[in-house]
Amino acid sequence: MTTLTDDVKDPATDDASHDGHAHDDHSHDDHHHHIPKGISRWLLTTNHKDIGTLYLWFAFIMFLVGGAMAMVIRAELFQPGLQIVEPNFFNQMTTVHGLIMVFGAVMPAFTGLANWLVPMMIGAPDMALPRMNNWSFWILPFAFLILLSSLFMEGGGPSFGWTFYAPLSTTYSGDSTALFVFSVHIMGISSIMGAINVIVTIFNMRAPGMTLMKMPMFVWTWLITAFLLIAVMPVLAGVVTMVLTDKYFGTSFFDAAGGGDPVLFQHIFWFFGHPEVYIMILPAFGIISQIVPTFSRKKLFGYASMVYATASIALLSFVVWAHHMFTTGMPVEWEKFFMFATMLISVPTGVKVFNWVATMWRGSLTFEIPMLFAIAFIVLFTIGGLSGLMLAITPVDFQYHDTYFVVAHFHYVLVTGAVFSIMAAVYYWLPKWTGRMFDITLAKWHFWCSLISVNVLFFPMHFVGLAGMPRRIPDYALQFADFNKWISVGGFAFGLSQLIFLALLVKACRKRGEPVSDQVWDGAEGLEWEIPSPAPYHTFDTPPQIK
Amino acid sequence: MEQNVKPKTSIDEGSLRAAPNNAKTVTKLVFVVIGMFGFGFALVPLYDVFCDIAGINGKTATTAAVYEPTLIDESRSITVDFITRTNTGMPWEFSVQTKSIDVHPGKLAKVDFYVRNPASRDIIAQAIPSISPGKAALYMNKTECFCFNHQPLKAGEEAIMPMTFFIDPQLPDEITYFTLQYTLYDITERVDEPVSVAMNKSQGR
Amino acid sequence: MKSLKCLVSTFVLLVSWFSSAQSAAERSDLNLRTGVTDISQQVYSLHMLMFWICVVIAVLVFGAMFYAMFKHRKSAGHEAANFHENIKVEIAWTVVPFVILIGMAIPAASTLDDMEDASKPDMTVLVTGSQWKWHYKYMENEVEYFSVLATQREQIENKFNKGENYLLEVDRPLVIPTGQKVRFLITSDDVIHSWWVPDFAVKKDANPGFINEAWARVNEPGIYRGQCAELCGKDHGFMPVVVIAKEPAEYAQWINEQEQIAVARKEEEQRLLAMNMSMDELMKQGQQTYNAVCAACHQPNGEGLPGVFPSLKGSALILNDQQAHIDIVVNGRAGTAMQSFSKQLTMSEIAAVVTYTRNAWNNNTGDLVQAKDVNALMQGE
Known part of the structure; x- marks a missing residue:
């Protein structure tokens, strides 16, 4: 907010033009008038577009790092027997893969998109709190450096699963736990700052006439996500603090010997953990709700019901957490309550899917790359949603729980759901960001390779899970061998496909390709498509008029 | 970029309008964050409350119940099994002298547990009870139990530890049978009290 | 298209x-x-x-x-509706x-x-998980034993061909009768495990300090295999569950045999107390026991895994305090993967394995530990 008041005091803002090159004489004001060069531009930036770019690249690098760990996992599981890594390291890989993908790839990618898009979509000049914005990004690399460096400690990094169930993560863990706790704290602080920024921006910085019910769906879903974040990230901070004090300071929150209870850990963790799942999917819903209307050349069907559905998913997410814990032994009344509440979530989720299909219905459809990813999202996310519905049924969950069926479920929701939506978003808005069309041939290769390999990777996991393969095991019985081979092949192929994406992004950032129009996609509607391509460093210094 | 030359009118008002609101909104949100951090910790006592209501994990009350010898439901009798375990690192011998008893709800019953410390050091123990099915824990009232306190034994010492209880006559009809497990933990290093304090036990054998 | x-x-x-x-x-x-x-x-x-x-x-x-x-x-010429x-x-x-x-x-x-049927079961088994094996105790009989993965290390390390039931075989399966309601009381000694037999649709977490219960009435005799379903540390993938269901008459015969075997084994153990074994005998048996039970963590070369499982080679505890050494094997150490072996191993096996670790890998203390030394510690004499 300080930068905004700076703007007010600065007489230079009275100038009509906001083209950076026209104001070299005002070089002392490095926020507003030109784009600083070199490393300090990125270290000190308070510009929402720069920070968005940083978040997105960071997320992509983390996606590759976490993906490399997945490759280790899949290489070990390629055939039965222990051949590449030993079990202790295998457990570190599953743990750190999960943590990195959740906190390092998906969440920062969404925050990056929010940074880029929310101000442009609501007609604001920047995020409300630009300096905090800088902080919330720049503490992230340190969090992940700490986490990754713990892998090189004697005894290795955290090996208790990303869910870090006590007492495996307290009494029975190694000393890397302290680093793990510290890095989770930093990630949490970063997310909370990011969320506060989004909420304040949306509440206070909308252009005149941009009422809440006129906001694009992406902004709506992010607003609700941000509220989820500030509601549950502190609970995560609380539970890791308890793990830390249980391990090092003699408390017994989760230790039966001192009157605690290990199951309590799971209750607190999943009270955070379930809303966290929606934190990773609601912005995806927003993205798909932007893309589908564009390429259907038709307004989003049921805008209002989309908003209500998103809000009810968010609210319901607070009363379903114990469906992750049916096997811990709880009263049958509780099991029924959590089963019913969980099943109920499929109603608003279904509304969303139906609305997307209805948007496409009788539209005028074209299938550009973002639309291909969006359609893949709708199909594959729905498969993940349906397996989620099956998992909600308590008696059957006793069979599914902690098997590869669960692994298949959440990878359908998170990879072909969240990650595909992020890719769709990047393809959709990349021409606006760079001013040039990306390499469509590469993009097609990326899409089709990813689509095929991701299904070879995750679909057979349903089968091995149902047949009885537990998750998080480094070696398995012979009956699972054939499918695991295919799963690994799919995994390697999916991993390699992402290198195509890397090549495409590098090319796009080096400004290759045909220049695009302001609207980019014929059929695209919204404020971000009314500004020039590439989007200028500063936009909407003058609030636009909303009809 | 040339396009972005809309008439300059309201940036200043826009910013001025936003600035004071921001501080207010941020303050509110920070309170929410602090509140939710606190709520995470509040879940710890809340969980105990839920356990008392619903009997999760079969936890029993940690303080003595008062026995009112009015209602004894002689129409049915409940079988209670006892299991004794010692945790890793706990060298004590720990056994129950009656493995299973039948008792009418409302009637006071007494069960003796035997412990011996064969180690060459003094040890303080804590017994942790757990009942299955968990719901039965809500109707299990102990008037006297070694699990309410730390139990110290000197090296080579042995003792009989009594436990007196009655089952609430409100116990649902479908429960005819439940199991009470005690796990003994060595908590010598967690507590600073001297081992000489003998509580709630009589010299055995 | x-x-x-x-x-x-x-x-x-x-x-x-x-x-x-x-x-x-x-x-x-x-x-x-x-x-x-x-x-x-x-x-x-x-x-x-x-x-x-x-x-x-x-x-x-x-x-x-x-x-x-x-x-x-x-491309088919469709105009968007409104x-x-x-x-x-x-x-x-x-x-x-x-x-x-x-x-x-x-x-x-x-x-x-x-x-959620709370009716009285015909029999009860106490199932205890620990890193990384199951322990079964029949509540109505004097029978209890550990059930440990039986797949050879060499198969896991791809040196031998893998058998049909690779990773799904144990040395002593749980045996239960068919047609009877068998209740499983499930608990844990260390971290959370989860006892899962897919053929019974039973999966229940084993929470340290608390008991959970599940039950099954098996219709057909047979061998049913499952695994631990909750991440419980390094060898989570190597603690299978195997249950054999036998006709009631066959089961009755089996459990009687087991009771007799248990009694005989106790007598044998008492008899061995009076005997002294030679260094060679102790080292030979000790190495066997060590490789079967201890090597999973402390590694066959005794060096452990730095930062996770301590090295026994040149360890201060082993080189110096013999009583403490026996004690840690007998009683385990709370809050570590080092569990109590007093139930899993006989006194002479403990004596042998302590002797072995005190003399292998250049530890060379020359100490001989006999079963009676172990007994003395356990009885507090």
Whole structure:
């Protein structure tokens, strides 16, 4: 907010033009008038577009790092027997893969998109709190450096699963736990700052006439996500603090010997953990709700019901957490309550899917790359949603729980759901960001390779899970061998496909390709498509008029 | 970029309008964050409350119940099994002298547990009870139990530890049978009290 | 559009594959197994009901979408319509799924109630998980034992060919009678484990300090295999569950034998107390026991895994305090993976393994530990 008041005091803002090159004489004001060069531009930036770019690249690098760990996992599981890594390291890989993908790839990618898009979509000049914005990004690399460096400690990094169930993560863990706790704290602080920024921006910085019910769906879903974040990230901070004090300071929150209870850990963790799942999917819903209307050349069907559905998913997410814990032994009344509440979530989720299909219905459809990813999202996310519905049924969950069926479920929701939506978003808005069309041939290769390999990777996991393969095991019985081979092949192929994406992004950032129009996609509607391509460093210094 | 030359009118008002609101909104949100951090910790006592209501994990009350010898439901009798375990690192011998008893709800019953410390050091123990099915824990009232306190034994010492209880006559009809497990933990290093304090036990054998 | 047809035909293929496979074999590689208890069969039908409902929903939704993708594409000259809401339709697709959900919830809740049968069981087994094995104790008989993975290390390390039941075989399976309600009380000595037998549709967490329960009434005699289902540390993948269900008469015979064996073993142990073994004998037996029980953590070379499992080579505890050394093997150390071995090993085995670790890998203390030394510590003499 300080930068905004700076703007007010600065007489230079009275100038009509906001083209950076026209104001070299005002070089002392490095926020507003030109784009600083070199490393300090990125270290000190308070510009929402720069920070968005940083978040997105960071997320992509983390996606590759976490993906490399997945490759280790899949290489070990390629055939039965222990051949590449030993079990202790295998457990570190599953743990750190999960943590990195959740906190390092998906969440920062969404925050990056929010940074880029929310101000442009609501007609604001920047995020409300630009300096905090800088902080919330720049503490992230340190969090992940700490986490990754713990892998090189004697005894290795955290090996208790990303869910870090006590007492495996307290009494029975190694000393890397302290680093793990510290890095989770930093990630949490970063997310909370990011969320506060989004909420304040949306509440206070909308252009005149941009009422809440006129906001694009992406902004709506992010607003609700941000509220989820500030509601549950502190609970995560609380539970890791308890793990830390249980391990090092003699408390017994989760230790039966001192009157605690290990199951309590799971209750607190999943009270955070379930809303966290929606934190990773609601912005995806927003993205798909932007893309589908564009390429259907038709307004989003049921805008209002989309908003209500998103809000009810968010609210319901607070009363379903114990469906992750049916096997811990709880009263049958509780099991029924959590089963019913969980099943109920499929109603608003279904509304969303139906609305997307209805948007496409009788539209005028074209299938550009973002639309291909969006359609893949709708199909594959729905498969993940349906397996989620099956998992909600308590008696059957006793069979599914902690098997590869669960692994298949959440990878359908998170990879072909969240990650595909992020890719769709990047393809959709990349021409606006760079001013040039990306390499469509590469993009097609990326899409089709990813689509095929991701299904070879995750679909057979349903089968091995149902047949009885537990998750998080480094070696398995012979009956699972054939499918695991295919799963690994799919995994390697999916991993390699992402290198195509890397090549495409590098090319796009080096400004290759045909220049695009302001609207980019014929059929695209919204404020971000009314500004020039590439989007200028500063936009909407003058609030636009909303009809 | 040339396009972005809309008439300059309201940036200043826009910013001025936003600035004071921001501080207010941020303050509110920070309170929410602090509140939710606190709520995470509040879940710890809340969980105990839920356990008392619903009997999760079969936890029993940690303080003595008062026995009112009015209602004894002689129409049915409940079988209670006892299991004794010692945790890793706990060298004590720990056994129950009656493995299973039948008792009418409302009637006071007494069960003796035997412990011996064969180690060459003094040890303080804590017994942790757990009942299955968990719901039965809500109707299990102990008037006297070694699990309410730390139990110290000197090296080579042995003792009989009594436990007196009655089952609430409100116990649902479908429960005819439940199991009470005690796990003994060595908590010598967690507590600073001297081992000489003998509580709630009589010299055995 | 070619790809579309491709997708659809793949889907049809998968569905038919899926449905044919389940009728073919009782242990399917593709689907849940029907299992051998009434409950597991209920669970299986519930699973299939949910599965087909999901398939129908998916076919309808994707069908509509693919129809739109084909018919309403711009390249086919389709012009966009101009509707963007329809209250009736929106209410319908909120209410209809809700009704479907109620249809799913009713059978689910009734199965749940059937699982929650608190009636008195015919027998009870106390199942205790520890890193990384199961312990079974028959509450009605004087029988208890550990059940440890029986797959050879060499198979895991790809030196030998893998057997048919690779990683799903144990030295001593749990034996239960058919046709009787067997209750499993489940708990843990260290971290959380989860005891899972898919054929019984039983999966319950073993929480340290607390007991959970589950039950099964097995209809058919047979061998049923499962695994630990909750990440419990390094060898989580190597603690299978094997249950053998026998006809009641056969079971009665078996449990009697086991009781006699247990008594005989105790007498034998008492007899061995009076005997002194030579260094060679102790080292030989010690090495055997060490490789079978200790090497998983401390490694065959005694060096452990730095930062995770301590090295025994040159360890201060081993080189100096013999009593403390016996004590840690007998009683374990709280809060570590070092558990109590007093139940799993006989006194002479403990004596041998302590002797072995005190003399192997250049530890060379020259100490001889006999069964009676172990007994003395356990009895507090």
